[in-house]
Amino acid sequence: MxxxxxxxxxxxxxxxxxxxxxxxxxxxxxxxxxxxxxxxxxxxxxxGKRHSSHNHRETxxxxxxSRHYVESSATRDTANQSNANPSSPDSSPGGEIVPLQVSQAPLDTPETKVSTASSEPSAADEEQLGVEMVEVALGHPRRECQVPYYIGEQTGGPTSTMHICTTDHLIPKHLLMPAAKQTILTEDEKTFLRSKGVYSFLSETASDSLIRAYFHNVHPIMPILEADKLLEYHRSKRLKEYNLILLWGLYTISSNYVPAEIYENEGFTSRKAFKAEMFARAVCVYNNGGEKNNLILLQGALLLGFWNSDIEDHMQPWQWSGRAINLCHVLGLHRDIDAIGYNTSISERQRSLFRRLWWTCFWRDRWLSVSLGRPLRINLDESDTPDPLVSDIAVDLEGIPESVTSAFFPRDLPRLAEYWIQLIQMTKLLGKTLMTCYQLRRPKPTINQIDTLEAELMRFNMPEHPDPMLSRLATFYYHHLQLHYQLVLVPVVLFSLYDWLTDGSRAILITFYRPCSVEAPSDLPSYRQREWQQEMQGKAMSAASKTCNIVYALAQGNFFSFAGPMTPTLLVPAMQVYLLNCKFGDALSRRLGLNMLNMCMMILEELQKTYSVASVCRGIFGKAIQQLFPDDAASISLTHSLPEQDVTPVAELMPPPTSIPDTPLQLELFGANVTKADFIDALTAEASIFSFVDMLNFTS
Incomplete structure (x- = not known):
């Protein structure tokens, strides 16, 4: 047979x-x-079958x-119109806008239903992927290549075979592959997205304000989007064709900065409600839109990585940052594209974008590690990506008409780009500090290592006062950079800082990192410990004092309208230093510490109108202050954080000194059997602002 x-x-x-x-x-x-x-x-x-009695006409x-595969993560519903009468987004004078060159395909809506389940690739498709990888590596692609692909290291995996296929030249590790077919959503899937508001677009007035807010408040410190492409879609009134993950993600982070009338005109009663809705739409299309472009997914994860609303969601930034870092490694952004020679397949524009994305992920990794008390996820020993350049921010601004740049970009953008470079360099030093002084398994650092770290920080030649010619936005970013600098400085100068208590019970560490950090440098002689510790204590108090001075200047100048999601956590190290000073200092130190804490609590009260993390920080410190100093709680503005207490807030920013009796303070926070040492252990348990939560539940 x-x-x-x-x-x-x-x-x-x-x-x-x-x-x-x-x-x-x-x-x-x-x-x-x-x-x-x-x-x-x-x-x-x-x-039909041959024995059929009917002859069917062959059709x-x-x-x-050609088939259009759109960049967007879902096929747009063009019938859904904006819920407000659009007005022209161009608020600046100028003539006709010159169209920019963009590569995004036009929008097509398929007539037929195609289930995503039926698009599962066959064995032939999967084999074809391997064939195309080798063809691209050898320089003979049969299709247009536009998607970055990283073949990985020569560790014996399947992609290592590519290096055996040729002997006349080295194969670069970064390639451009043909684009994968975009998932075509079924009608049921589109109906689901529509029910979640994904296709309910904002008015042009709101979009104009949100995009302008992005370029003023987000792009200077997180330049992850291609500015010219976004602006071309906006200026040509085609935002519905822009990638929906990026669109709703941009709206999420920009909602922190727009005037109240913008979200009120869209039907929202509060900024937080508006931001929550933008985030929900972005997450919905991120998870259900079928997006396959890893670059888009990476950019979207970074945009969504600033979301947190309550105690359940306060780890959302860590989760989104992890996604972004994983995608960076998948795309090979951690490796130098030109490691074995100039890679002609990658354009200079792509190089700049890749550097911006990688160093933004690095920046988020280091600062989230400090804020949330989590381990570092990026190892720079496994990375050789070149440092970012000031020109990287400007590379995709070429060709944009002057009328557009003046309408959407801050006039101090070159200076802000310099601040971004300084912030990245500062972040690298923060990473060195964490790895040298606070990793779980590490040798004790020497006094020379600590001095070297401190010397590197001191080499930052930042002017003590901002240039008076700067705009208000640039002035805020100058102060914001100074806040980062003080936060980096505190962990360096506070490593193994001991403050011998008057009763001689034990030494304490004034910092907020791991308990294993309570140690002296390995080569510090015992007779020098007290002198060195007092010197470091003075530097710690100086850093905390400078932080409060910066915060006071921001408040006096009414700069907090420019504050971002990370601003509240930058106050935490100084507040912890002052809280410790209140607990174990003399009467004058406690009075001064309470005044400084009161000022910081007022700042957090202002920031909590926009950022939930400010509310969390304020509640943590408020509860600690209330239980540590019940007789003096009235001097701290705690009305919103602690509604059960009959506390009257103080109206003035810097209240007069409060009379505090110089008597032994009871550790009511922990119970009768807890010592001062227990208090310090709880305070320094983790490198996290949330370590105070453990303090409130601590039992001996």
Whole structure:
């Protein structure tokens, strides 16, 4: 009996003639072979059985050779219009806008229903991926290549085979691959996205304000989007065709900075409600839109990484940051594109974008590690990506008309780009500090290592006062950079800082990192410990004092409208230093410490109108202050954080000194059997602002 194998129950005419496997049953038309060869994909329905008494007329369906695969993560519903009458987003004078060159495909809405389940790739498709990888590596691609791909290190994996295929040249590790087919959503899937508001676009007035807010308040310190492409979609009134993950993600982070009338005109009663809705739409399309472009997913994760609303969501930034870092490693952004020679397949524009994305992920990793008390996830010993350049921010601004740049970008953008470079360099030093002094398994650092770290920080030649010619926005970013600087400085100068208590019970560490950090440098002689510790204590208090001076200047100048999601946590190290000083200092130190804490609590009260993390920090410190100093709680503005207490807030920013009796303070926070040492252990348990939560539940 014959064991003849049939190629496929359904095949196009070309594949039947060639007697090759056809993918039309899995991918639809055109099939992979016809698409690669740029030929018409003609599908003939199979005829009925030969013994049929009816002769059916043969019908042939011809499909076009080209198919549009959109960049967006979902097919747009063009019937959904904006819920407000749009007005022109161009608020600046100028003539007609010159169109920018963009590569995004036009929007097409398929007439037929195609289930995502039916788009599962066949074995032929998967084999074709491997073939294309080798073809691209050898420099002979058959299709247009535009998606970055990283083949990885030569550790014996399948991609290492590419290096065996050629002997005349080295194969770069970064390639551009043909774009994958975009998932076509079913009507049910589109209905679900529509029900979640993904296709309910904002008015042009709101979009204009949100995009301007992004370029003023986000892009200077997190330049992750291609500015010219975004602006071209906006200026040509085609934002509905822009990638929806990026659009809703941009709206989420920009909602922190727009005037109240913007979200009120969109039907929202509060900024937090508006931001929550933008975030919900972004997450919905991120998880359900079928996006396959890893660059888009990386950019979206970074935009969504500033969301937190309550105690359950306060770890959302850590989770989104992890996604972004993983995608960076998948794309190979941690490696130098030109490590083995200039890679001609990657443009200078792409190089700049890749550097911006990688160093933004690095920046988020280090500061989230400090804020949330989590381990570092990026190891710079495994990375050789070049440092970012000031020109990286400007590379995608070329060709944008002057009228557009003046309308959407701050006039101090070159100075802000310099601040961004300084922030990245400062972040690298923060990473060195964490790895040298506070990792779980590490040798004790020497006094020379600590002095070297401190010397590196001191080499930052930052002017003590901002340039008076700077705009208000640039002045805020100057102070914001100074806050980062003081936060980096405190962990360096506070490592193994001991403050011997008057009763001589034990030494304490004034910092907020791991308890294993309570140690002296390995080569510090015992007779020098007291002198060195007092010197470091003075530097710690100086850093805390400078932090409060910066915060006071921001409050006096009414700069907190520019504050970002990370601003509240920058106050925490100084507040912890002052709280410790209140606990174990003399009467004058306690009075001064309470005054400084009161000022910081007022600042957090202002910031909590926009940022939930400010409310969390304020509640933590408020509860600690209330229980440590019940007789003096009235001097601290705690009304919102502690509603159960009859506390009257103080109206003035810097209240007069409060009379505090110089008597031994009871550790009511922990119980009768807890010592001062227990208090310090709890305070320094983790490198996290949330370590105070453990203090409140501590039992001996």
């Amino acid at each position: 014959s064991t003849r194998r049939y190629r496929s129950a359904i095949a196009c005419q070309t594949c039947r003639v060639r007697k090759v496997r056809c993918s039309v049953s899995m991918t639809g038309v055109p099939c992979i072979s016809c698409e690669q060869d740029q030929t018409e994909c003609i599908l003939k329905p199979r005829q 042939t369906t011809v499909f076009p050779t």
